[in-house]
Amino acid sequence: MSDQGESPDADRMRSSVGKPARDLIRRIDELRTRAEALVGKPEALREQAREQLAVLTRRQIGSELENLPVTALQEVMGKRVSTLEQAGYRTIGRLAGVSTAELVALPGIGPKTAEKITEAVRAVVADVAKSARFRFQPDRPDDEQRNLLATLTAIRRADRAATQLIGPVRELTGITHEWLAAAAPARRRLSMWFSGRDKKQAALLALSRLETIDKHPRTGWLAGEITRHEQAVALTGYTDEQLWREYADDAAAVNATLSTVGGVEVEVEAAQGFIPEELRQRITAIPLDLSLIKSTLRGYQVFGAQYLIHQERSILGDEMGLGKTIQALAAAAHLAARGQQRFLVVCPASVQMNWLNEISKHTRLEAHNLHGAHREGAARRWLRDGGVAVTTFGTLGSLEVLKGHDQALLIVDEAHYVKNPKARRTQVVAAAVAAAQRVVFLTGTPMENRVEEFRNLVEQLQPATARGLKATNAVAGAKQFRRAVAPVYLRRNQEDVLTELPDKIEIDDWVLPSPADQTAYVAAVRSGNLMKMRQAAFEAQDSAKLERIGEIIEEAREDGRKVIVFSFFLGVLDRIQQTICPAAGSIRGAVRPAERQRLVDEFTAARDHAVLLCQIEAGGVGLNMQAASVVILAEPHWKPSAEEQAIARAHRMGQIRTVQVHRVLAKDSVDERIREVQEHKRLLFDEYARKSDAKDLDRRAVDPLQQPSRIQDEVPRPQDKPxxxxxxxxxxxxxxxxxxxxxxxxxxxxxxxxxxxxx
Incomplete structure (x- = not known):
């Protein structure tokens, strides 16, 4: 019989005392333990990754020291360096850790010299350790790199699991904690026999609650999800080949995860754009809600999203390849998590498909395509359901359905397209800006030609800040200018925040035109047609430029590297395709955005070598092509920013190999004149838009007066004419x-x- 006053649930559970209770409590407790372990797995794995990274970093430092010859100590040792070499200490690495007493034992080295050597070696070791930056080397894989890569891959999966399950896990642990403790006496009949009436009643009620949880469909779902994520985190069935292939396919995500374990040292001030401390504190006061973001953000990207949210109307001017897209999407996701619904992206048609892909890849927000025949219907669905809508500069003005509706966030990509206030495109965007609660302009080149154009962008966002920008700000220098625009403009450079990015080697490939090249060029100059002059180097059958481009592509094929060739001219791309690589894909202005993205996807998916031909105005903006590690510029472009954007398609987050940039230039031609124009424009941009002070320009062009060519012999030069x-x-x-x-x-x-x- 039941105790007097015992509840029906408690009475029902009396038969479960003993083994059934033990099994039930064990199942719930194991599920809770597994759930808590899974949610805590990311930090445990990060600690493991830190230890693995430390081993690899020490190995790297040792390798660099072994490559430093002991002759680097010439100033300290003088002629006695030979004594160290004869004793077997031929590198700084061999000297590291050698005691002063061991050095004094060598002939000709006294205590003072030995102390100087020891101090000098310590200083070199410290400098190398300070500058050491670990980078995966997929071309030279080994067990240590593989182990770290496996741990980082597991961290990424554990992060996803923790993000998705943190809510249900907290719910489970919260409601079962007290009930498991209360139900404990029911595990054994003897314990229940000696328990008091209240404790016995509590145990049976707790057991009833645990049984309800055990049978609930949500508990079954959670148990299945935990099992699935545990297997994913354990990398069950993964091979080394799969790990390295995933790294090659998405190195940006792996390196972003590496940055969260201390593998990427970044100067905090640089990561935050060198903005004033008071403004920085206000921006970082509110944590960024990443619950609707799928990807791992780097520290500087988190700050960038916080800046966009706090400043409300601003320009994100990060250098190409630093992830402006994901920062803008993180800002939108934060607002969405706080209840905002509608976000609108306006961009060039060439990158619209890329935006739609990035929204799906990085966020849990719904993407809407507001371009093409079905744009009106898509716009109505977006207005009803919310999410991120993507349209183009050309389509925005024709979307009547949007009028009268505001957006939580308007994102304008490649915003330098709207720097001219008299242009129709600028006026349409200005109307959208007025209707938005927050606005973000994205552009890596807001200072293409002159400071005034930058002021025009600021005028659309923060008129008061624009009015405060006076000519004296620019005259006073870059630092004063940056202080003046801090409320509206945030910029970080690759060298400041992307320390793991492989090197970029830029090569000026000057070629000597063939006689046929020269004939075609002189004819073009005589016609006074500048466009013909720029293309003349590709007309002849024995074109020196075509020959050099063919050599570069062949070298890349032998090395298993992918190549992008950029040119302004369709005719040049046709010649390259016909003469050198007929199987190459070709992205041109007339190619529809969806087709461009398909060509990029095929190029990325190809194993080993592949070639992609791109018209620089079409393929040089917005598309991610980090699968390529060789970039060829068939001729110089008027604007350095166009070349830099093209190069940044490959040299960006996710690149795993050193990027070779070949500028193919014809000696004694218009190429030299255009390079002169480029130098002037680059100087202006570096001075006012980059954080770092203007650096000495790398003038690697060959001086025509120092290397006479047969062209100089064949064509008279008016050296004696004024x-x-x-x-x-x-x-x-x-x-x-x-x-x-x-x-x-x-x-x-x-x-x-x-x-x-x-x-």
Missing amino acids: RPRALDDENLPTEQRIVLAEQHRLGIAAETIRHQDKN
Whole structure:
């Protein structure tokens, strides 16, 4: 019989006392333990990764020291360096750890010299250790790298599991903690026999609650999810080949995870864009909600998203390849987690598909395509359901259905497209800006030509800040300018925050034009047609540029590297495709965005060598092509930013190999004049838009006066003629002055130039 006053649930559970109770309590307790372990797994794995990373870093430091010859101590040792070499200490690595007493034992080395050597070696070791940056080397895999890679892959999966299950796990542990303790006496009949009435009643009620939880469908679902994630974290069935292939496919995600275990040392001030301390504190005061983000964000990306949210209307001007897209999406996801619904992206048509892919890849927000025949219906669904809508500059103005509706966040990608206030595109975007609660302009090149254009962008976002930007800000120098724009502009550079990024080697491949090249070029100069002059190097059958490009592609094929070739001209791309690589894909302005993305995906998926041809204005913006590690620029572009954006398609987060950039340039041609124009524009951008002070420009162009060529022999040069004044007339378009310069250099149309000088 039941005790008087015992509840029906308690009475029902009396038959479960003993083994049934023990089994039930064990199942619930094991599930809770496994759930808590899974949620805590990321930190445990990170500690394991730190230990593995420390081993690899020490190995790297040792390797670098072994490559430093002992002759580096020449200033300290003088001629006695040979004594160290003869004793077997040929590298700094061999000297590291050698005591002063051991050095004194060597002939000719006294206590003072030994102490100097020891101090010098310590200083070198400290410098190497300070600058050491671990990077995976997939071309030289080994067990230590593989083990760290496996741990980082497990961390990524554990992070996903913890994010998805943290809510249900907390719910389970919260409601079962007291009930498991209360039900404990029911595990044995003897314990229940000697328990008091209240304790016995509590045990039976707790057992009833645990039984309800055990049979609940949500508990079954949670148990299945825990098992699935445990297997994923354990990398069950994973091979070394799969680990390295996943790294090659998504190295950005792996390195982002590495940054969370201390594998990427970043200067805090650089990661936060060198903004004033007071503003930084206000920005970081509110934590970023990442519950709707699938990917791991790096520290500087978290701060970037916080900046965009706090400042409300701002420009994210990070250098290409630092993940402006994911930072903007993280800001949107944060707002969505706080109850906001509608987010709108406006971008060039060439990158619209990429945005839609990135939304699905990095967030749990729904993506809507507001472009094409079904854009109106898609817009209505977006207005009803919320999510991230993506449209183009050209389509935005025709979406009547959007009028009268605001957005929680408007993201304008490649915002330098709207720097001209008189342009229709700018005016359409300005109307959208006015209707948005928050606005983010994304652009890596807001200072392409002059500071005034940057001011025009600021005017659309923060008119008061724009009014405060005076000419004296620019005159005073870059630091004063940056202080003035801190409330609206955040920029970080690759060298500051992407320390694990492989090196970028830029090579100026100057070629000597063939006689046929020269004939075609002189004819183009004589015609006064600048576009013909720029393409003349590709006309001849024995084109020197085509030959050099073919050599670079062949070398890349032998090394298993993928290649992107950029040119402004369709005709040049056609010649390269016909002559060198007929199987290569080709991205051009006329190729629809979806097809561009398909070509990029095929290029990325190809194993080993592949070639992709791109018109620089179409393929050089917005697309991610980090599968390529060789970039060829078939001719120089007017704007350095266009070249830099093209290079950044490959040299960006996710790149795992050193990137070779080949600028193929024709000696004694218009290429030299365009490089001169480039230098001026790059200087302006570096001075005012980069945090670092303007650096010495790398002038690697060959001086034509130092290397005579057969062209110089064949074409008379008016060295004895005065420089035409028209070449320095800034009222003339730059393109016209370049044509005149080449005509003057080659002794063509001299009468025309003299006539212009007289006028």
